[in-house]
Structure formats: C-alpha cells, structure tokens
Amino acid sequence: MNELISINPSNYQQLGSVGTSTLSQIKQKIVLAHRAKRVWQETPIKERIKLLKKVSLEIKSRKQTIALLESREMGMPITEALVDVEGSIDYMNWYFNNAEKYLSPEITFKNKTEIHEVRYEPIGVTALIVPWNFPLANFVWGAVQSLICGNVIVMKHSEEVPLFAKFIEEIMAKQGLPEGVFNMIYGDGNIGWQLVNQDIDLISFTGSTMVGKRLHELAGKKFIKALLELGGSAPGIIFPDSNLNQAVENVCSNRLLNQGQCCDGLKRLIVHESIFKEVVKQLKTIFENKQIGNAENMTTQIGPLVAKRQLELLKLQVKESVNKGARIITGGKSLEEKMGGAFFEPTILTEITPDMRVWKEEVFGPVLPVVKFRTTDEAIKLANDTIYGLGSYLYTSDHKTIDYVTKALKTGMVNVNGTNYVMPFNPFGGYKNSGFGREHGKYGFHELSQIKIIARNR
Ligand code: NAD
Numbered sequence: 001m002n003e004l005i006s007i008n009p010s011n012y013q014q015l016g017s018v019g020t021s022t023l024s025q026i027k028q029k030i031v032l033a034h035r036a037k038r039v040w041q042e043t044p045i046k047e048r049i050k051l052l053k054k055v056s057l058e059i060k061s062r063k064q065t066i067a068l069l070e071s072r073e074m075g076m077p078i079t080e081a082l083v084d085v086e087g088s089i090d091y092m093n094w095y096f097n098n099a100e101k102y103l104s105p106e107i108t109f110k111n112k113t114e115i116h117e118v119r120y121e122p123i124g125v126t127a128l129i130v131p132w133n134f135p136l137a138n139f140v141w142g143a144v145q146s147l148i149c150g151n152v153i154v155m156k157h158s159e160e161v162p163l164f165a166k167f168i169e170e171i172m173a174k175q176g177l178p179e180g181v182f183n184m185i186y187g188d189g190n191i192g193w194q195l196v197n198q199d200i201d202l203i204s205f206t207g208s209t210m211v212g213k214r215l216h217e218l219a220g221k222k223f224i225k226a227l228l229e230l231g232g233s234a235p236g237i238i239f240p241d242s243n244l245n246q247a248v249e250n251v252c253s254n255r256l257l258n259q260g261q262c263c264d265g266l267k268r269l270i271v272h273e274s275i276f277k278e279v280v281k282q283l284k285t286i287f288e289n290k291q292i293g294n295a296e297n298m299t300t301q302i303g304p305l306v307a308k309r310q311l312e313l314l315k316l317q318v319k320e321s322v323n324k325g326a327r328i329i330t331g332g333k334s335l336e337e338k339m340g341g342a343f344f345e346p347t348i349l350t351e352i353t354p355d356m357r358v359w360k361e362e363v364f365g366p367v368l369p370v371v372k373f374r375t376t377d378e379a380i381k382l383a384n385d386t387i388y389g390l391g392s393y394l395y396t397s398d399h400k401t402i403d404y405v406t407k408a409l410k411t412g413m414v415n416v417n418g419t420n421y422v423m424p425f426n427p428f429g430g431y432k433n434s435g436f437g438r439e440h441g442k443y444g445f446h447e448l449s450q451i452k453i454i455a456r457n458r
Contacts, residue, residue, distance in 0.1 A: 002019065002020055003017045003018065003019055003020060004017060004018050004019075004020060004159050004162035004186055004187065004188070005017045005162075006018070006073055006161070006162050006163045007307065008072050008073065008075075008341075009074065009075040009295075009303075009304040009305060009306055009307055009308070009341050009342040010071075010072075010075055010294040010295050010296065010303060010304050010341045011294070011340050011341050012308070012340065012341060012342075015072060015073060015163060016162075016163050017162070018162035018163065018165070018166050018186050019186065020186055020187040020188075020191060021185040021186050021187050021191055023194055025185065026154070026185050026191070026194055026195055026198065027198065029154045029180075029183040029185055030125065030154060030198045030199060030200070032179060032180030032183060033125045033152045033153070033154050033180050033181075033183055034125055034152075034180075034199070035179075035180050036152045036178050036179060036180030036181045037122075037124055037125060037152050039178045039181075040122070040147075040150055040151075040152050040178060040181045041121070041122050041150045043150075043178070045099060045100060045103060045148065045150075046100070048147065048148055048150065049096050049099060049100075049148060051175055051176055051177050052092070052096070052144060052147060052148060052175075053092075053096060054175040054176070055092075055144075055171060055172060055175050056089055056092040056093070056096070058171050058174070058175070059085065059088065059089060059092075059136070059171065060085075060089055062171075063082065063085045063086075064082075066081075066085050066136055066167070067081035067082045067084070067085050068081070068296065069135075069163060069164055069167060070084060070134075070135050070136065070161075070164065071295040071296045071303070072295070072296060073135070073160070073161050073163055073164055074132050074133070074135060074160055074161055074164075074306045075259065075295045075303040075304040075305065075306055075341075075342065076134075076258050076259075076295060076303060077258075077295050077297075077300045077301060077302070077303045078295060078296050078297070078298060078300070079298060079300075080257065080258060081295075084134050084135075084136050084137055085136055087137060088136045088137045088139075088140040088141075090424060091137070091140055091141065091144070091424045091440070092140060092144050094424035094425060094440075095144055095145050095148055095424065096148075098425075098442075098445075099148045099149075099445065101442075102120075102442040102445040102446070103120045103148070103149065103445055103449065105117050105118065105119045105120075106118045108453070109455075110458070112458070113457060113458060114455060114456070114457060114458060115455075115456060115457075115458050116453060116454070116455045116456075117453070117454050117455075117456075118451060118452070118453050118454075119451075119452045119453075119454060120149070120445070120446065120449040120450070120451060120452075121150070121449060121450045121451075121452055122149055122150030122151045122152075122448075122449065122450065123149075123151055123201050123202045123225065123448065123449065123450055124151060124152070124200075124201030124202060125151075125152055125153075125154065125199070125200045125201050125202070126146055126151045126152065126153045126154070126200065126201065126202040126203075126204050127154055127156075127195045127196045127198070127200045127202070127203050127204070127205075128142045128143060128146070128153050128154070128155040128156070128204045128205075129155075129156045129192045129195070129196070129203075129204070129205045129206070129207065129215075130142050130155070130156075130157055130158060130205075130206045130207070131158050131160075131206055131207045131208075132157075132158035132160035132161045132306055133258060133261045133262065133263070133306070133364075134258070134262075135157070135158075135161045135164040136164075138157065138158075138206060139155070139157065139168050141206070141428075141439055141440070142155070142204055142206060143155060143182065145439065145440065145444045145445065145448060146204065146448045147177075147181065147182065148445075149445060149448040149449050150449075151202065151448060152180060152181050152182070153181070153182050153183065154183045154184075154185060154195060154198075154200075155182070155183065155184050155185070156184075156185050156186070156187065156191060156192050156195055157184070157186075159186075159187065159188040159189075160306050160307055162186055165184055165186060166184075166186075168184065169184035172184075189211065192211075193214075196215060196218055197218070200222075200224065201224055201225075202224060202225050202226075202227070202448075203215050203218075203219050203224065203225070203226040203227070203228075204226075204227045204448075205226065205227065205228050205229070206229040206230075206263075207229075207230065207231075208230065208231050208362075209230040209231045209362075209387070209388070209433045209434070209435075212228040212230040212231075212435060213433075215228065216228060216436075226436065226437075227435075227436065227437035227439075227447060227448075228435035228436045228437060229263070229428070229429060229430075229434075229435050229437070229439060230263075230388075230390075230430065230433060230434050230435040231263060231362040231388055231390070231433070231434060232263050232264045232265070232267070232362065232388045232389075232390030232391055232430060232434050233267045233268060233360075233361070233362045233363070233386045233387075233388045234264055234265060234266050234267055234268070234388075234390060234391040234392050234393060234411070235266070235267075235268045235269075235270055235382065235383035235384075235386070235392050235393070235409075236251055236254075236266040236268070236269045236270065236392070236393035236394075236395070237270045237271075237373075237379045237380075237383055237392075237393070237394050237395065237396075237405065238251070238269070238270070238271045238272065238275065238279060238395045238396075239272055239376075239379075239394075239395060239396035239398070239401060240272045240274050240275050241396055241397045241398055241401075242395035242396050242397060242417070243395075243397070243417070244275060244278065244279065244282070245282070246395075246417070246418065247279075247395035247417075247418075248279060248282040248283055248286065249286070250393070250395070250417075250418040251266055251269060251283065251368075251393070252283060252286045252287065254266040254393065255267070255269075255366065255368050256287075256290060256301070256302060256346060256366050259302055259303055259304070259305055259344075259365060259366050260363070260364060260365045260366040260367065261305065261306060261310075261364045261365070263390060264390045264391030264413060264422070264428075264430075265391070266368075266391070266393050267362065267363055267368075267369075268359060268368075268369055268371070268382075268383075268386070269283075269368055269369070269370045269371070270370075270371055270372075270373050270379050270382045270383055271370060271371070271372060271373070272372070272373060272374075272379075273372045273373065273374055276370075276372045279370070280329055280348065280350065280370060283329075283348055283368065283370070284329055284330050284348060287330050287331065287346040287347070287348055287366075287368075288330055288346070290302045290346050292335065292339070292343060292345075292346075293339075294341075302343075302346060302366060303343075304339075304341040304342040304343045305342040305343070305344060305364070305365055306342070307342055308336075308342050310342065310364060310365070311334060311336060311342040311343075311344060311365075313364075314344055314363065314364070314365035314367065315334055315344070316357070317357040317358055317361060317363055317365075317367070318332060318347060318349070318358065318367060320356070320357050321349060321352070321356040321357050321358040321359075321369070322349075324353065324355065324356050325351055325353065326349045326350070326351055326352055326356055326358065326369070327349065327350045327351040328347065328348075328349060329348040329349065329350055329370075330345075330346070330347065330348050331344075331345035331346050331347030331348065331366075331367070332345060332347050332349075333345050344365055344366060344367075345366070346366040346367075347366060347367040347368065348368050348370060349367065349368070349369045349370070350369075350370050350371075352369045352370070352371050354385060356369070359371075359385075360386070360387075362388065376401065376404065376405065379405070380405060380408045380409065383409055384408070384409065384410050386432075387432060387433040388430065388432060388433050388434045389410045389411045389412060389430045389431030389432035389433070389434045390411060390412060390413065390429075390430035390431075390434035390435075391411055391412075391413045391414070391415065391421075391430075392409045392411040392413070392414050392415070393414075393415045394406065394409075394414060394415070394416045394417070395416075395417055395418075396416075396417075397417075402416055410431050410432060411430065411431055411434075412427070412428075412429045412430040412431050412434065412438075413426075413428065413429075413430070423440075424440050424441065425440070425441045426440060426441055427439070427440060427441050427443040427444070428440050428444075
C-alpha cells in the first residue's frame with residue numbers, strides 16, 4: 001500500500017490521500033528522534049510547556065476545522081467532535097498546570113547527615129501508535145503528557161484518519177519544537193510493526209487487545225517498557241433502587257456516543273429482573289428516537305461507523321448472535337443501502353447467552369445486549385464475565401451495594417450513577433486484557449518517566 005486513501009464513511013466519497021512512509025523514512029525519523037533526545041531532556045520543563053501551549057492555542061483557534069475533519073474522516077457526529085476538541089484542550093491545560101508539581105524532584109527522606117531525592121527523567125524515544133476513534137484525543141492523550149515528561153516521539157496515527165494525522169503533523173511543525181522531538185509516520189499495521197521494530201526505548205500503544213498482545217511480546221524480547229491501552233467490554237449494572245430514568249438515559253448516551261465506538265463505553269447491560277421489562281421499554285424508546293444521518297449535520301445523533309470493514313464486522317457479530325437465539329428488540333439492520341454510508345441501526349438485543357459474539361467480544365457499534373440478574377453476586381459474575389477490564393458502570397442508591405460491587409468489579413475504572421471518571425486528574429487504564437499502565441494524572445506523568453533515587457550525604 002503506497003497511499004492511505006481517506007474515505008468519508010457518511011457517503012463513501014474519497015476525501016484525499018497521504019503517502020505511506022517507507023522503511024528508510026521511518027529509520028530517518030528514528031535517527032532524528034535519537035538526536036533530539038538530549039536537547040529535549042535538557043530543555044527546562046517550563047520551556048517545554050511554553051512550546052506545547054502554542055500547540056494547544058492553535059488547536060483552540062481551529063476548533064471548527066478540526067471537528068469538521070473528525071466528522072468527515074471517521075464519522076463522529078459534529079456535536080460530539082466539538083466536545084472532543086474542547087475536552088482535549090482541557091486535558092492539555094491540566095497537564096500544563098500540574099506537570100511541575102508531579103515532575104519536580106521529591107525529597108523522600110532527610111536527616112542531619114543524609115538527603116534522599118527522587119527525580120523523574122524521560123524514558124527516551126517513544127513509538128506512539130494510536131487508533132482512530134477520537135482522532136484529536138488519541139493524539140493529545142498519547143503525545144502531550146509524554147512530551148512534557150521529556151520523551152521524544154515517533155507517532156503513527158490510524159490508517160483510518162490520514163488527513164487528520166497530516167493536519168497534526170503540520171500544527172506540530174509550526175510551533176518551534178526542536179527538530180526530531182515530534183515525528184509523524186503514515187501507514188497501516190505493517191508500518192506500525194516496522195516502527196516498533198526500530199531502536200526505541202518505549203512503546204506507547206492504544207488499540208485492540210490482539211495487536212497489544214503482539215506488541216507486549218515484542219517489548220518483552222526487546223526488554224523495553226510497553227504502555228498498553230487496549231479494548232474493553234464494559235458492563236453496566238442497574239439495581240432496582242436506582243433512579244431508573246437517569247440510569248437509562250445514562251446508559252443510552254454512553255452506549256451510543258460515537259456510535260458505540262468508545263474503548264471504555266458501556267457494552268453489556270445487566271438489569272435486575274424486577275425492572276427488566278421497564279428498562280428495555282425505556283431503552284427502546286430512546287434508541288428508536290435517535291436522529292441518524294451524515295456526521296457533519298448539527299442535528300445528527302448517530303453517524304456512520306468508521307468504515308465499511310467495521311460495518312461488516314458488526315453485521316456478523318449481530319447476525320451470528322441472532323442465529324444463536326438473541327432476540328432483536330429494536331434495530332438489527334445495516335442502513336448502508338438506504339443511506340449510502342457505513343450506517344447501522346441502534347440495536348437492542350435480549351435472550352443473550354455467554355457464547356454469543358455480542359457478549360464475549362468487544363462490539364464497536366450501537367448495539368446493546370441486555371441480560372437479567374436476580375442476586376448481587378450473580379450481577380457481579382455477569383459483569384466480570386469478559387476478558388476485558390477497562391470500565392464499568394453501576395446504578396444504585398444503596399451505599400453498601402456501591403461498596404460491595406465496586407470492590408468486586410475487575411476493572412480499572414468504575415462510574416457510579418453517571419459520575420464520569422474520564423478526567424485529566426484521574427488514572428485511565430484497565431485490568432485483565434485491557435492493558436498495562438495508566439494515562440493522565442500524576443500516574444501518567446510517573447508512568448512516562450524513569451524514576452531515579454539519589455541518596456547522598458548532606
Ligand atoms: P487496532 O489495534 O487495529 O489499531 C490501532 C493502531 O495500531 C492503528 O494505528 C494500527 O495501524 C496499528 N497497528 C495494527 N497492527 C499493528 C501491528 N502489528 N504493529 C504495530 N501497529 C499496529 O485498533 P483500532 O481498530 O484502530 O481501534 C479500536 C481499538 O482500540 C478497540 O479495541 C478500542 O477499545 C481500542 N481503544 C482503546 C483505548 C484505551 O485507552 N484503552 C482508547 C481508544 C481505543
């Protein structure tokens with residue numbers, strides 16, 4: 001593949017193309033990054049932040065253009081893309097305002113004769129590989145905190161958003177960062193594989209568990225660190241004592257955000273048998289009233305999936321589950337023929353068994369399987385019945401239940417009654433097959449640093 005073709009999933013029209021990086025170009029970027037390593041490490045943190053603030057200002061001033069590009073290239077409804085831009089700026093501001101606090105040397109011990117000091121140093125040349133689902137946040141979350149820590153980056157954005165990646169490269173090139181500190185390469189998974197096989201100090205990967213496992217193996221062979229932010233199949237549990245209307249609203253907005261293409265999004269719903277019928281009825285009404293359309297329209301609530309290949313996968317996941325006995329409450333069909341893009345109806349399925357693809361696989365699309373539970377322990381068992389452990393969602397007004405269930409859930413993040421955990425000061429990451437390491441907060445700063453203790457005489 002010499003070129004990455006950018007396709008608008010709302011109408012399958014070609015938007016443009018970008019040349020794929022060659023092996024010699026990748027090697028050249030790695031050389032540049034190694035040369036820049038020392039310069040960037042020795043650039044005072046205040047100066048690094050000053051340069052990166054220019055990136056943030058430029059992003060802010062081009063908010064509409066960026067949101068529109070996200071909508072066109074990967075199908076995120078424009079209203080959500082605008083939120084992605086604002087959210088990404090908030091994250092950057094938090095990093096800028098808190099970096100010095102968490103990266104400054106820390107005294108761990110001192111007495112009359114000794115002083116012990118922890119220092120945070122950069123890890124070095126980072127291969128940063130990200131997916132397409134929040135094109136700006138994928139860049140900001142992966143690159144900005146790491147650059148503040150003093151790491152230098154060779155980045156590969158997803159092949160689904162080559163024009164967006166080009167745009168980011170252009171913005172970064174204009175801000176006066178030393179040459180080689182931030183480098184972009186272009187291509188699919190093969191190019192990503194070539195990148196991680198170069199002379200690098202750190203793999204920072206966000207994407208599927210399947211690819212993450214390959215990179216983990218490689219990092220083991222190279223004996224370097226790999227930060228892995230992988231897939232998820234978050235459970236949501238609704239107890240009868242919850243605020244039902246609010247819980248249902250929250251489930252719907254979560255499941256349908258970005259057409260259900262969110263790593264930590266609620267993907268399996270577990271409802272107490274006493275309220276099951278009522279919950280399904282309310283879900284159905286909301287799902288059926290969503291405005292489906294071209295992602296660029298301000299009135300669109302559900303856009304297309306990222307690409308035809310994702311639509312084909314989702315069709316199979318639903319079809320094979322239905323063949324095994326899943327019941328379609330609403331939706332269930334592709335809207336490709338009718339609408340001319342990668343659209344799929346918002347879908348609710350019941351009569352789910354654990355062997356169905358919509359239960360055991362990560363489903364990236366507007367499809368919600370709903371199951372019943374009787375006892376709290378049964379709900380926990382169902383919630384943890386997955387290889388993933390990224391997010392989870394709990395709806396109840398009982399504090400004892402909150403305490404018991406939040407302890408039992410094997411996930412890195414738990415949202416109780418709709419209180420969002422995705423905040424720049426919180427750690428983001430998962431248990432089990434959802435990866436290793438944490439992004440954001442003080443956790444992210446430390447994860448992206450070498451930690452050195454210097455114990456000396458006073
Ligand atoms: P993917 O794993 O197919 O691709 C992710 C990136 O890896 C792309 O840039 C791709 O080109 C590259 N890649 C693919 N094969 C590679 C290889 N062998 N070597 C090196 N790079 C390779 O995932 P996707 O379909 O782009 O994204 C969806 C997945 O990402 C979902 O599983 C989702 O849950 C996950 N995700 C996780 C988080 C998180 O923070 N945990 C955030 C967003 C998305």
